[in-house]
Amino acid sequence: MGIGHREEWITVGETRIPTLIGGRGDPLLVLHGAGGHRGWRRFVAGLAERFTVYAPTHPGFGTSDSADWMESIDDLARFYLWFLDEVGLARVHLLGHSIGGWTAAEMAVMDPWAIDRLVLVAPAGLKPDHGEILDVFYYPPDQLLPMTVHDPSTIPEWAELFGTPPTREQLDIALRNRETTARLTWKPYMFNPRLSHFLPRVKTPTLIVWGRQDRIIPVVCGEQYARGLANARLHVMEDCGHLPPIEKPAEFTALVLAFLDARQESLG
Amino acid sequence: MKLYYFSEMPHHEYADEEGEKYPSLRLAFPNTNFSPEKAAGNYRRYLEEYEFADQAGFDGLMVNEHHSTPSCVNVSANMSAAILARTTRRAKILLLGNILPIQDNPVQMAEQIAMVDLISGGRVLSGFVRGVGVESWWANSNPVHNRERFEECHDLIIKCWTAPGPFRWEGRHYHFRHVNPWCLPLQKPHPPIWVPGTASPETAVWAGGMGYTYVPFLVSFEVARELYDYYRQGAAEAGRTVTPDNLGFLICAVAADTKDAALEAGRHFVWRMGPTLRGPIEYFSPVGMRSRAATQFALRARSVSLATMSYEELVDNYHIIAGTPDEVAERFARVQRELGIGHLLLEAQESRMDHATTMRSIELMGRSVIPAMTSL
Numbered sequence: 001m002g003i004g005h006r007e008e009w010i011t012v013g014e015t016r017i018p019t020l021i022g023g024r025g026d027p028l029l030v031l032h033g034a035g036g037h038r039g040w041r042r043f044v045a046g047l048a049e050r051f052t053v054y055a056p057t058h059p060g061f062g063t064s065d066s067a068d069w070m071e072s073i074d075d076l077a078r079f080y081l082w083f084l085d086e087v088g089l090a091r092v093h094l095l096g097h098s099i100g101g102w103t104a105a106e107m108a109v110m111d112p113w114a115i116d117r118l119v120l121v122a123p124a125g126l127k128p129d130h131g132e133i134l135d136v137f138y139y140p141p142d143q144l145l146p147m148t149v150h151d152p153s154t155i156p157e158w159a160e161l162f163g164t165p166p167t168r169e170q171l172d173i174a175l176r177n178r179e180t181t182a183r184l185t186w187k188p189y190m191f192n193p194r195l196s197h198f199l200p201r202v203k204t205p206t207l208i209v210w211g212r213q214d215r216i217i218p219v220v221c222g223e224q225y226a227r228g229l230a231n232a233r234l235h236v237m238e239d240c241g242h243l244p245p246i247e248k249p250a251e252f253t254a255l256v257l258a259f260l261d262a263r264q265e266s267l268g
Numbered sequence: 269m270k271l272y273y274f275s276e277m278p279h280h281e282y283a284d285e286e287g288e289k290y291p292s293l294r295l296a297f298p299n300t301n302f303s304p305e306k307a308a309g310n311y312r313r314y315l316e317e318y319e320f321a322d323q324a325g326f327d328g329l330m331v332n333e334h335h336s337t338p339s340c341v342n343v344s345a346n347m348s349a350a351i352l353a354r355t356t357r358r359a360k361i362l363l364l365g366n367i368l369p370i371q372d373n374p375v376q377m378a379e380q381i382a383m384v385d386l387i388s389g390g391r392v393l394s395g396f397v398r399g400v401g402v403e404s405w406w407a408n409s410n411p412v413h414n415r416e417r418f419e420e421c422h423d424l425i426i427k428c429w430t431a432p433g434p435f436r437w438e439g440r441h442y443h444f445r446h447v448n449p450w451c452l453p454l455q456k457p458h459p460p461i462w463v464p465g466t467a468s469p470e471t472a473v474w475a476g477g478m479g480y481t482y483v484p485f486l487v488s489f490e491v492a493r494e495l496y497d498y499y500r501q502g503a504a505e506a507g508r509t510v511t512p513d514n515l516g517f518l519i520c521a522v523a524a525d526t527k528d529a530a531l532e533a534g535r536h537f538v539w540r541m542g543p544t545l546r547g548p549i550e551y552f553s554p555v556g557m558r559s560r561a562a563t564q565f566a567l568r569a570r571s572v573s574l575a576t577m578s579y580e581e582l583v584d585n586y587h588i589i590a591g592t593p594d595e596v597a598e599r600f601a602r603v604q605r606e607l608g609i610g611h612l613l614l615e616a617q618e619s620r621m622d623h624a625t626t627m628r629s630i631e632l633m634g635r636s637v638i639p640a641m642t643s644l
Contacts, residue, residue: 137550179412182554189408
């Protein structure tokens with residue numbers, strides 16, 4: 001994991017957000033989930049071996065500026081399309097996890113040409129045909145955390161991420177992340193009833209990744225995305241919950257690199 | 269000091285062990301435990317008690333509203349108020365109150381309150397509340413918008429009552445192209461506005477700035493004084509003078525012929541201090557509903573939870589007043605001296621307190637407590 005990274009503040013309209021940038025190769029935008037930006041994790045470092053990763057913190061999360069005028073995930077999608085303009089990226093690979101995956105899907109239906117290859121990791125955004133998306137706001141954070149993963153004991157970065165009691169500052173940020181998530185996803189809860197109608201527009205090669213034991217968003221949503229998108233494949237990881245990049249970093253990174261590299265090979 | 273009669277219209281008609289199986293009596297306790305037959309009788313009974321309180325001389329009848337909970341099955345303050353508007357003659361009808369942030373149609377709310385004011389002959393005191401989180405869940409209303417919606421809903425209701433229609437309203441949360449309610453309140457410029465408080469300094473400052481009557485619920489004298497200070501700060505910023513008429517306080521109270529009987533009856537109030545407030549913080553204060561300042565104030569104000577207090581402590585701390593009429597009058601007078609208030613709201617029936625006990629308490633208060641309050 002020798003590739004270094006830096007933090008840059010990117011200004012989009014009236015909103016400034018910190019963005020971790022590092023790696024080499026074609027640009028890859030990584031959008032985090034409702035839990036917030038978890039830093040330069042193993043899977044990011046792994047992806048940065050072959051791609052130049054841009055990993056911003058969403059507005060209203062972490063130390064980013066607030067954007068209280070935003071009401072929905074499609075606002076966040078428009079924000080990130082603008083972000084690409086500001087950074088000067090005409091066409092990127094895009095990887096989004098959970099609500100970041102939902103954001104990525106909305107970006108794809110808004111501007112398919114901005115995205116080269118798309119990776120959706122347990123994305124919210126669709127109403128499950130069966131089952132329900134867990135109401136994450138109904139549970140205290142300490143009860144919720146174990147529900148997000150399959151088996152903490154198998155997670156290499158568990159202790160680093162969750163092993164010590166959070167500091168006051170971390171608690172404030174966690175609360176801010178939850179508030180912004182509520183602002184963007186409250187009703188309809190965690191889905192956009194119009195999104196499925198637009199998915200067929202997206203011909204972008206797409207990899208959908210899901211944990212078989214995801215207790216937050218049912219795997220059936222992955223099947224729905226795979227059916228709705230014109231050129232998508234669903235890969236279900238065994239013994240894995242809602243956080244595949246954290247729970248199985250090596251397997252996840254290899255899977256994503258193989259998918260993204262397939263393009264480079266075909267071009268080569 | 270004026271006295272107000274209040275019942276939450278509880279539905280404590282199931283075995284307590286059933287309720288204890290769930291994380292909370294609110295939201296999570298299945299309504300298969302609701303008994304329509306019992307409720308039908310209870311509604312008639314509770315309304316009779318309100319009507320008797322009017323006859324007994326209470327200055328006001330307070331009604332409230334909650335949802336998805338056996339602690340209060342009054343599901344519409346306006347509906348109860350409309351009934352009392354016809355069946356009572358004299359007392360003010362205090363709605364405390366309508367839960368503004370969860371309303372999707374403030375114009376209809378303005379019409380309904382105006383209609384109650386008209387039917388009652390101008391007896392409405394119109395309380396506006398933000399609601400506990402349970403109500404936001406019930407309405408699926410985004411708690412992040414709770415305060416903004418409260419203020420905007422309030423502004424639109426006041427405009428409905430005071431500005432000639434038709435007019436247009438394009439706000440952040442409410443959008444109406446043709447506002448022209450053909451039902452306006454009898455009281456001018458509009459019914460007095462009341463606002464309760466439990467923990468939010470912003471609400472106290474806001475109420476003070478607006479000159480509304482402000483009523484902390486079931487807090488210690490110390491916390492109440494601190495909230496009144498916030499209220500005074502808001503009033504001062506707006507150049508308003510604060511009088512006892514601006515300040516109220518809510519406690520639980522019951523009178524009986526003997527002290528022992530009263531203390532026995534008063535135990536019914538313990539249910540609302542603990543069991544009905546049990547549950548995850550997420551139910552009562554979902555993310556984004558409270559500001560950081562309110563969260564911090566709540567931690568201090570509720571540093572000793574009502575649920576952890578013994579019955580004796582609740583009585584000692586004036587959260588519950590139970591005694592003979594003389595004892596009750598003496599304690600009410602103490603509350604008045606401590607807080608300098610003009611309105612004392614009595615949660616006077618709760619849990620399984622029976623009809624006879626409730627009626628006797630109302631009768632005793634009417635006979636000797638209320639007359640003793642007029643000089644305060």
